[in-house]
Amino acid sequence: MGRGYIVEDVVEKYLSNLSVPGASCVTGLLIGQSSSQRDFVVLAVRTPQKDTEGQRSPSVSRRTGDSLEHLDVEWVTEHARQVSRMLPGGISVIGVFLVTPPELSKEAQNTLRRLIFAVDKHISKGRLWSLTEEDVTEKVTLHICSKTRKVVCRTFDVRDPKSSAKPADWKYQSGVCTSWPLLTCSVGLNLVFPVLEMHVLPQDMEKCMKEGLQTWAKQIEDGLCLINGDAMPGEVELLGGQKKNAKAVQQTFRAQILIPMAEPQSERRSTASVKVCSGSLTLKGMVQCRAYLHSNKPRAKHATEVIKRDVINTVSSRVEMFLEDLLMEGEDKGSVGVQQGLPRRVFAPVPGMSLCVCDYMFPDECVSDVSDRLKEMLDWETPEDSIDTSQEAVPEAPTIDLKNTVVQKKLKAKSTLDARPKTPSGDPTEAHKSHKTYYAGVAMAAAIALLATGTSLIYLSD
Amino acid sequence: MVVGNIILRLRGSLEFKCQLDSTDVPHVQKVISRTFEALGSQVKAESLVLSLSSSPVFLWPNKGGHATAGEISPNRPCKDLQQLIQTDDQESSRKKSAKKDLKNPTAGIINLTLMTEVTEPGVHSAPTLLRGSKKHHLLQTTLPMDCVVSVLSSESISVVCGTLVGALCSQLGDMEKVALRHMKGTALLIPQPFHFLLPAPVGLVTVVYPAGVPDSQLETRRKELHSLFELPDNRPYLRRANALHFPDEPYKDGYLRNPHVHLNHPALENGKPYLVQGVYSYHHYMQDRVDDNGWGCAYRSLQTICSWFQQQGYVERAVPSHKEIQQALVEVGDKQVSFLGSRQWIGSIEVAAVLDQLLGVTSKIMFVSQGSELASKGRELANHFLSEGTPIMIGGGVLAHTILGVAWSETTGQIRYLILDPHYTGAEDLQVITDKGWCGWKGPEFWDQNAYYNLCLPQRPKTI
Numbered sequence: 001m002g003r004g005y006i007v008e009d010v011v012e013k014y015l016s017n018l019s020v021p022g023a024s025c026v027t028g029l030l031i032g033q034s035s036s037q038r039d040f041v042v043l044a045v046r047t048p049q050k051d052t053e054g055q056r057s058p059s060v061s062r063r064t065g066d067s068l069e070h071l072d073v074e075w076v077t078e079h080a081r082q083v084s085r086m087l088p089g090g091i092s093v094i095g096v097f098l099v100t101p102p103e104l105s106k107e108a109q110n111t112l113r114r115l116i117f118a119v120d121k122h123i124s125k126g127r128l129w130s131l132t133e134e135d136v137t138e139k140v141t142l143h144i145c146s147k148t149r150k151v152v153c154r155t156f157d158v159r160d161p162k163s164s165a166k167p168a169d170w171k172y173q174s175g176v177c178t179s180w181p182l183l184t185c186s187v188g189l190n191l192v193f194p195v196l197e198m199h200v201l202p203q204d205m206e207k208c209m210k211e212g213l214q215t216w217a218k219q220i221e222d223g224l225c226l227i228n229g230d231a232m233p234g235e236v237e238l239l240g241g242q243k244k245n246a247k248a249v250q251q252t253f254r255a256q257i258l259i260p261m262a263e264p265q266s267e268r269r270s271t272a273s274v275k276v277c278s279g280s281l282t283l284k285g286m287v288q289c290r291a292y293l294h295s296n297k298p299r300a301k302h303a304t305e306v307i308k309r310d311v312i313n314t315v316s317s318r319v320e321m322f323l324e325d326l327l328m329e330g331e332d333k334g335s336v337g338v339q340q341g342l343p344r345r346v347f348a349p350v351p352g353m354s355l356c357v358c359d360y361m362f363p364d365e366c367v368s369d370v371s372d373r374l375k376e377m378l379d380w381e382t383p384e385d386s387i388d389t390s391q392e393a394v395p396e397a398p399t400i401d402l403k404n405t406v407v408q409k410k411l412k413a414k415s416t417l418d419a420r421p422k423t424p425s426g427d428p429t430e431a432h433k434s435h436k437t438y439y440a441g442v443a444m445a446a447a448i449a450l451l452a453t454g455t456s457l458i459y460l461s462d
Numbered sequence: 463m464v465v466g467n468i469i470l471r472l473r474g475s476l477e478f479k480c481q482l483d484s485t486d487v488p489h490v491q492k493v494i495s496r497t498f499e500a501l502g503s504q505v506k507a508e509s510l511v512l513s514l515s516s517s518p519v520f521l522w523p524n525k526g527g528h529a530t531a532g533e534i535s536p537n538r539p540c541k542d543l544q545q546l547i548q549t550d551d552q553e554s555s556r557k558k559s560a561k562k563d564l565k566n567p568t569a570g571i572i573n574l575t576l577m578t579e580v581t582e583p584g585v586h587s588a589p590t591l592l593r594g595s596k597k598h599h600l601l602q603t604t605l606p607m608d609c610v611v612s613v614l615s616s617e618s619i620s621v622v623c624g625t626l627v628g629a630l631c632s633q634l635g636d637m638e639k640v641a642l643r644h645m646k647g648t649a650l651l652i653p654q655p656f657h658f659l660l661p662a663p664v665g666l667v668t669v670v671y672p673a674g675v676p677d678s679q680l681e682t683r684r685k686e687l688h689s690l691f692e693l694p695d696n697r698p699y700l701r702r703a704n705a706l707h708f709p710d711e712p713y714k715d716g717y718l719r720n721p722h723v724h725l726n727h728p729a730l731e732n733g734k735p736y737l738v739q740g741v742y743s744y745h746h747y748m749q750d751r752v753d754d755n756g757w758g759c760a761y762r763s764l765q766t767i768c769s770w771f772q773q774q775g776y777v778e779r780a781v782p783s784h785k786e787i788q789q790a791l792v793e794v795g796d797k798q799v800s801f802l803g804s805r806q807w808i809g810s811i812e813v814a815a816v817l818d819q820l821l822g823v824t825s826k827i828m829f830v831s832q833g834s835e836l837a838s839k840g841r842e843l844a845n846h847f848l849s850e851g852t853p854i855m856i857g858g859g860v861l862a863h864t865i866l867g868v869a870w871s872e873t874t875g876q877i878r879y880l881i882l883d884p885h886y887t888g889a890e891d892l893q894v895i896t897d898k899g900w901c902g903w904k905g906p907e908f909w910d911q912n913a914y915y916n917l918c919l920p921q922r923p924k925t926i
Contacts, residue, residue: 188509188583192479194600205593220580224513229530231518256581258511258520261504262477262604270674272478272603272650279596280481285589315589322591336595344588392588 003138003155004169005032007041008176010352014044020099020146025068025108027076027115029083030095034136038296039168041140042177042355044097045379047079068104068111076115077122083377084123085317086357089183089291089310093123095140095155102147109165112141113156120158126210128217128316129309140168178250178354181238181298183227183291183307185255186391189315191216195279206323208281213319217312223259225304234301238293250354255289255307287314288345288391292355318342318360325362341395346370347388351380361389468541468615469666471708472512472626474576475604476501476634482599482648491642494650498638501605505630509582512626515573517546522579523623536620540613543572571708574626576607599648608655609633610666636670644672651675656705664691669700677701677775684926696924701775707741717743717769718890721882721901722866728878728903733871736844737880739851742866743769744901745781746886752784755887757805760862761787762884763855764813767864767920768821770853776923777821790819809857810916817920828917833858833909840870840877850922853882858915861885865917869903878903 011030020026032041050072080093087093096115100108116139131137137159143152153170157163193212195204224231227238239251291306322342343360348370350357357378359370367384374382480497482490504510512521520530527536534542609629613622637653644651651672658667669687671680684700693699713719719741727735745765747755754761761784768781782790791797791808796815814825830836846854847867854865867880886900895901909915 185581186583186586187580188585189589190584197597223580224577226520226530231520231530256579258513258577258579260474261576261578262475264475264606265604269603270652270672272601272652274648275600275602277481277598277600280594280598280600282592282594283589284585284592285587286583286585287589318589319591336593339590339592342589342591393586395587395590 002166002168003039003140004171005039005041005140005153006176007032007170007172008043008353009172009174011041011044012172015097015099015144016149018046018099025071025101025104026099027071028097028099029076029080029093029119030097030140030142031083031087031091032094033090033092033292033294034094034138035294035296035298035302036134036136038294039094039136039138039140040176040294041094042091042353043350043378045083045377047076048376048379050075068100068107071111071115073115073118077118079377080119081123081125085313085321086359086374086377088356088358089289089313090293090306091355093119095142097142097144099144099146102145105143105145105152108143109141109152109154112143112154113165116141116156117158117161126316126320127313128214129221129312132305138166141165142170177292177295179295180250180292180355181295181303182250182252183255183293183303184252184289185257185307185311186286186288187257187311187315188286189283191283193281193283194275194277195281197276197278199278205281205326209283209319209323212281213316217316219259219263220257220308220311223257223308225308226256226258227253227300227303229254229256232300234299234304236300238298238300238303239295253303255291255304257308257311283315283319283342285342285395286392287311287318289314290347290356290358314345314358318345321360321362339395344389344392344394347391348374348382349386351382356388363394466615467612468544468570468572469610469612470540470572470574470622470626472574472576472607472609472611472630474607476504476576476607477602478605479600479602481596482601483596485599485648490645490648494641494645495638498634498641502631502634504578505627505634507578507582507584509579509584510627511577511579512574512623513577514543514546515575516548517543519543519546520577521574521619521623523627527618527620527623529619534619536623537618539616540572540619540622541615543619544570547572571710573710576630601648601650603650603652605634605637605652606654607633608657608668610657610668612666633668633670636668640670640672644675656702658700658704659706660691660693660699664693666706667691671702677703677778681926688926693926695926697922698775698926700926703773703775703778715743716890717745717749718892718895719743721892721895722880724892724896725880725902728869730869730871730874730876730878732873733869733876735867735869735880736847737851737867738770738847738853740770741773742766742853743773743781744882744890744895745769746884746900748887750783754784754805757807758784759884760808760810760813760855760857763853763857763862763864763882764808764816766882766884767813767817767853767855767918771817771821771823771920776823776925779820782816782820786820787816790816794819807862809862810855810918813855813857813918814920817918823923824921826919826921828919830858830915830917832911833913833915834906834911836879836909836915837875837877837906840868840875841872843868843879844870846919850919852920852922854920855918856915857918859910859913866901877906879906879908881908 018026026046028044028046030041031043031045032039084093096112096119098108098112120139137157138155139158140153140155151170153168154165155168156165191212193208195208199208289307289310291310293303293306319342341363343362345358346361347356347358359373361370367387367389370387371382371384374380478497478501480493482493506524508522508524510524512523514521518530519534522528607630609626611625611629613625633655640653641650651674653670654673655668655670658669659665660667687700688695698704721744743766745762747758747762764787765781771777772781788802791812792799792801794815796812810827814827817823817825828842856863856865862884864882864884865879866882869878881902881904883900886895888894
């Protein structure tokens with residue numbers, strides 16, 4: 001028996017409104033949740049176009065017949081990875097779709113297969129938590145014929161490279177996620193990772209942080225989770241209290257995670273261990289976490305799983321982004337000994353649904369950058385005032401090192417997908433940023449000039 | 463042990479981590495002290511959570527004793543916590559033994575574990591990363607916290623929480639002192655807490671000793687504590703082996719401890735029982751996969767005596783095997799080499815020789831030419847149990863036994879002997895052992911009235 005996908009109406013609308021000129025192909029992601037009994041799809045997002053600059057533009061192909069072969073799988077998977085970072089706990093990329101003209105329908109199946117395996121592999125990289133036996137490893141592929149709009153839905157078990165396609169149901173429904181329960185918590189971090197003598201920063205920074213974070217992630221995974229202050233046994237139904245025909249309302253649950261203060265030593269030592277280190281990395285602050293569950297009899301154990309995974313993901317995503325940025329911009333000598341702000345999580349509502357997605361703002365970015373990114377990654381407009389930046393406060397300690405004045409500040413090209421080389425035409429936000437820094441630089445210079453004049457006046461008056 | 467009191471035991475690990483920029487002593491001491499101070503703050507933080515073992519209850523002691531379970535509010539008496547602890551299936555038999563354990567002052571302990579709530583953030587701003595580039599030594603270990611407090615069962619939960627946090631802080635202080643006292647360079651010895659039940663009026667105390675330092679090197683410290691607690695200076699109370707054994711922690715070696723406490727003592731007119739002091743293990747035929755049925759009774763009695771000296775902290779060596787006992791006798795010249803591996807019996811004299819050779823313990827030998835004379839040895843035996851309190855090995859006729867106590871009336875001359883019989887070949891079943899009299903009170907007719915007997919009365923070394 002195949003899986004059954006319950007899909008939001010808006011997805012149908014989105015897919016039917018996709019502009020697919022002539023004989024071109026469009027790829028995209030399917031976002032939702034899978035449970036053992038049912039699967040839900042709440043969003044569909046097309047793969048954003050790459051800049052056409054003499055490079056082949058895979059998603060909008062002008063050639064017929066062989067467009068599928070030139071499909072840039074890497075581009076699709078990278079989009080999937082970036083989108084995954086924007087999804088709260090419980091919600092993930094669970095499939096891909098492909099719109100092709102009728103003559104490519106047959107080939108499309110192979111392409112979809114390649115895509116779904118590649119996407120799953122790429123988004124699982126760097127994951128700090130482990131899948132359990134209960135996790136659903138079937139992912140969905142959807143083929144849409146651009147002419148007839150006929151939909152073929154199949155699933156693959158991405159754990160098994162030899163798995164074959166299984167047919168699945170694709171059913172549209174309204175209000176799929178209106179009553180999806182929401183779990184929230186804020187987690188404090190105070191982690192110190194030693195940098196052993198043999199390691200050299202900044203090259204080994206990633207290694208040191210990854211090792212440290214792995215230990216921390218295990219503590220979170222093994223930790224105890226209270227829901228609304230209660231240690232519920234795993235099999236208890238979360239929404240058990242609701243009457244059958246009661247109006248579906250989204251409930252919010254507060255999660256608390258308790259871990260032992262430390263793990264007792266495994267080896268029988270009588271002295272403290274001593275390691276020679278060349279430095280340390282201290283990660284401090286608070287992260288805001290959110291996770292959604294489906295409404296099909298979710299149990300307490302699912303709830304604790306999704307919120308814990310969001311906790312782990314949000315920390316590892318930010319660290320990854322920070323390190324990627326560092327790699328791209330090169331080592332900033334002034335960053336040693338200075339507290340550098342990691343990207344801050346902000347939330348934005350999904351239009352027409354009671355769900356939120358999130359994004360990360362670097363210290364020198366602003367809300368309009370987030371809005372631009374949401375447009376590019378998720379293909380919808382978000383009014384700036386609907387973006388909630390209040391969940392995580394800006395760190396108080398000044399992060400500007402006056403030596404390397406603001407002019408040198410990194411230009412973050414967040415909207416260009418990091419795996420690709422930067423395109424010089426760039427994005428509008430880059431120009432915007434340089435404006436920002438320019439003005440700031442002018443202000444700084446003016447202030448210094450004023451100070452200088454002031455001092456000199458004092459001298460002269462003597 | 464004050465009636466109406468409850469004992470709470472809080473255990474957990476605290477991570478001790480510090481960076482030493484240099485290895486000169488004043489700097490190291492400063493950093494260690496600062497790290498302990500930081501741990502003290504952690505323990506007083508709102509994120510500290512105490513988990514009530516075997517229950518779904520969690521307490522936040524630094525938030526006024528707020529708890530998860532709805533029925534428990536901070537001003538309820540702490541004895542209510544006991545009702546929430548889930549016991550296992552044999553609840554009825556547990557209740558039965560709980561009654562008997564009223565003699566044991568630590569029955570009915572409430573166990574708690576240290577946890578922290580990561581979702582109670584001290585900071586509220588987004589994360590930052592700080593890169594430090596100073597070369598340093600990183601010291602890392604976990605501190606094995608173990609606090610015991612005794613409180614009135616009517617005391618409110620919020621007050622008890624405060625007491626527990628206070629106990630944690632003061633234990634950290636003790637640990638800091640021990641760590642600094644025994645520190646050498648960058649080698650930090652891990653401070654370990656031990657609980658001791660000292661004679662009234664002192665009661666329960668906790669002492670922190672550095673790991674890896676044997677008792678023999680800690681005599682000065684023990685002398686300080688003996689004078690602080692006004693303990694006699696000729697017997698050990700504060701060696702690690704004297705540490706209180708909590709009833710909910712089974713002995714891992716599988717031997718029964720003090721089976722005699724489960725017996726009812728004979729009521730003699732104007733008489734009273736005089737019993738072995740402290741803790742011993744019951745050693746008998748067929749244990750340790752050694753088939754000594756028919757010849758090893760004296761060896762087993764000797765093992766019981768050795769176990770007593772080990773558990774009272776006089777020696778650190780383990781209870782000797784039959785082989786080791788025979789080896790010791792060959793070494794002192796008492797037996798020929800051919801004795802090794804044989805099934806030859808030994809008597810009280812040999813027992814005394816082995817105690818001396820392996821444990822450095824001297825013994826008094828008592829001789830009776832006829833078993834009937836034992837009936838008149840009440841006073842002597844009673845005095846032995848009063849002053850030395852060690853188990854006695856008695857050999858005569860063709861049998862060896864262990865005497866654990868005597869009940870004797872000065873006026874009527876009635877006498878009973880508490881006997882631990884090494885001839886038992888069954889499993890470590892307390893019920894069988896007490897019901898069938900393998901550990902039990904016997905009358906003077908128990909002895910062969912015509913045989914002669916030798917008794918080995920081990921003497922306590924005068925040491926702390």
